[in-house]
Amino acid sequence: MTEACSTLRESLVLTEALSPEQAEILTDDALCFVASLADKFASRVPELLAAREVRQQRIDVGTLPDFLPETESIRQGDWTIRGIPSDLQDRRLEITGPVDRKMVINALNANVKVFMADFEDSFAPAWPQVVEGQRNLRDAVNGTISYTHPDTGKRYQLNDNPARLICRVRGLHLTEKHVEWQGKPIPGALFDFALYFFHNYRRLLETGSGPYFYVPKLQAYQEAAWWSDVFSFAEDEFGLSRGTIKATVLIETLPAVFEMDEILYHLRDHIVALNCGRWDYIFSYIKTLRNHPDRVLPDRQVVTMDKPFLNAYSRLLVKTCHKRGALAMGGMAAFIPSKDPAENQQVLDKIEKDKTLEANNGHDGTWIAHPGLADTAKAVFDRALGDKPNQLHISREQDAPITAADLLAPCDGERTEAGMRHNIRVAVQYIEAWISGNGCVPIYGLMEDAATAEISRASIWQWIKHQKPLSNGQVVTKALFEQYLSEEMKVLEHELGADVFARGQYQQAAALMAQLTTSDELVNFLTLPGYQYLP
Structure with missing residues (x-):
């Protein structure tokens, strides 16, 4: 470790004592790299987040x-x-x-091409699990993982032939409170990226x-440019050629689809694909258009990918990616x-319909949450692919131009x-599990993560804000929500059993x-207030 690096390392403060297992991951050299990234890039994150708020204010008043x-x-x-590396050309199915x-072992062994190991929406970032997760991925990359x-x-x-591993880091809005840089929590995205890259790039x-x-x-594209700078810096630090690090960006916010x-373009040295992060995208549609009463969504269950605004998003993503040589x-x-055969067949029929729509639109692959699917x-x-690894040949150039009006179209239901x-x-059960x-x-036959819970709570918030009526004629108000919440807590206690309910954090x-749900302003992410509950 160089003297300059040692000085940077001293500016990084861990608020928790490390176990011997954690010290394997949080070595001085690894933390030196974390500190180098924080020194170069951490201060720009608040600026990027502030720009989001400025844009949102314009939308709130009508733009x-x-x-x-x-x-x-x-x-x-x-x-x-x-370009796309050979081992990422075929991504027809990811879990x-x-x-x-x-989970890491079972996912890598599933009948899929890629496992996206997730430090974000399907993960509650309690400190022991964050560090243990990095150790698990290191062992998976080295082929030594067992359980x-x-x-x-x-x-x-x-x-013998596990799936390709891709690491999803935390979003820019999330911090890692156990690691401080110059007195402030470090961006979780930098922490996750640094440790996975540092421990695994050579073996990979x-x-x-x-x-x-x-x-x-x-x-926004400025955020993509920030990531490009992060990737390029890491490559230069370790003497790697430009474009060694590859990224797939989730298009899961309404502003990003534009x-x-x-x-x-701004990630062109490093990017290989965009992904339709549909659940977060629906949440973002609600959040972004929260002040627009003509854009209020119906029940979550009917907001499916065949709805015009979502189908337009899917088709535009395919057209844009394939024009630029990226996977969609x-x-x-x-x-x-x-476990019920009849119910399971209904699930498989829904999977078949959903994935057929995506394949017909020209997507190169898709996601599942369970190996059984x-x-x-x-x-x-x-x-759809036949003997081809992807559908980059589908250009959709004959499509009519997809307009802003198409992407913002109100949704019936x-x-x-x-x-x-x-x-x-759903939201209460998910929040209880997360904290x-x-x-x-798994809740009511779906694998819920933060995105689906976000839709649940944001929808009701918007219904309250705009005093929308339900189909039974009742207007959604704070009082009606509080009545339903009280009644549904009794339903949950009955469904779960009194003992399970009492042992959990359901009241919290x-x-x-x-x-x-009743705040005057829509909270950006439920994981922000939820994070205070995690160790």
Whole structure:
């Protein structure tokens, strides 16, 4: 460690004592790299977040999102991304999940091409799990990961040909409170990126792969440019050629859909794909257009990818990516298999329909949340791709131009009492799991993560704000929500059992749900107030 690096390292403060296992990951050299990134890039994050708020203020007072006139030359320009490595050319099916040890093994062994190991929406970033997750990924990259179940004694280990590993880091809005830089918590995104890159880039390159990342929650091309600078700095620090680090960016915010060309352009040395992060995108539609009473969404259950505004988003993403030589990844199927054969067939039929729409739109691959759905989802893309690794040949150039009006189109459908009550139960159960340290939870046949819970609570907030009526004629007010919340807590206690309910943090979750749903201003992310509950 150089003297300059040692000085930087001293400016980095860990607020927790390290166990021997944690010290394997948080070595002085690793923390020196973290400090170097923080020194160069941490101060720019608040500026990027502030720019989001300025834009949102304009939208709140009536200016609808649109394509940027000042970057038209980028959209009209004849350019492509640097290229896609051979081991990322075929991504017809990806699975995602948190970074606990058993999950990592099972996901890498699933019948998929890629496992996105998640430090973000399906993960509650309690400090022990954050560091343990990095250790699990290091062991997976080295092929040494194994797990023995403490009760059954069953042993889990990697198969001979595991899926390709991509690490999803935290969004720019999240911090890591246990690591301080100049007296402030470090951006969680930098911490996650630094540790995964530092511990794994060499082994990944030796095995013919590379350090690959998923980047979430971007809202503007300036944020993509920031990430490009981070990646380039890391490559230069370790003597790697430009473009060694590759990233897939999730288009999961409404502002970002208007800047896809610009995001690809500013990350052109490093980017390989964009992804339809559909659940967060729906949440962002609500959040971005929160002050617009003509853009209020119906029940979450009917906001499906065949709705005009979502189908336009999917098709525009495909067209934009393929024009620039990037892959266009489809969205998450959050269903989980059912033990009841009839119900399970209904799940598989929904998967078939959803993935067929994506494949027909020209997507190069798609996501699932459970290994039990892999065969069904993969078969759809196997048929669509034939002997090709992807659908980059589908240009959609004959499509009519997709306009801002298409992307912002109001969505039809009912707002129902049953839908509102369902939203309440889902959100409370998810929040309870998250503040208890579990970010990925099966609830009512779906694998819920932060994005789906965000839709549930933000929808009701918007219904209250605009005094929208339900199909039964009742107007949604704070008082009606509080009545339903109280009643649905009794339903949950009955469903879960009194003992489970009493042992959990359901009352704390309900209080947080009420705070988020009845506040005068819409809280940007439930994980921000939720983070205070995590160790």
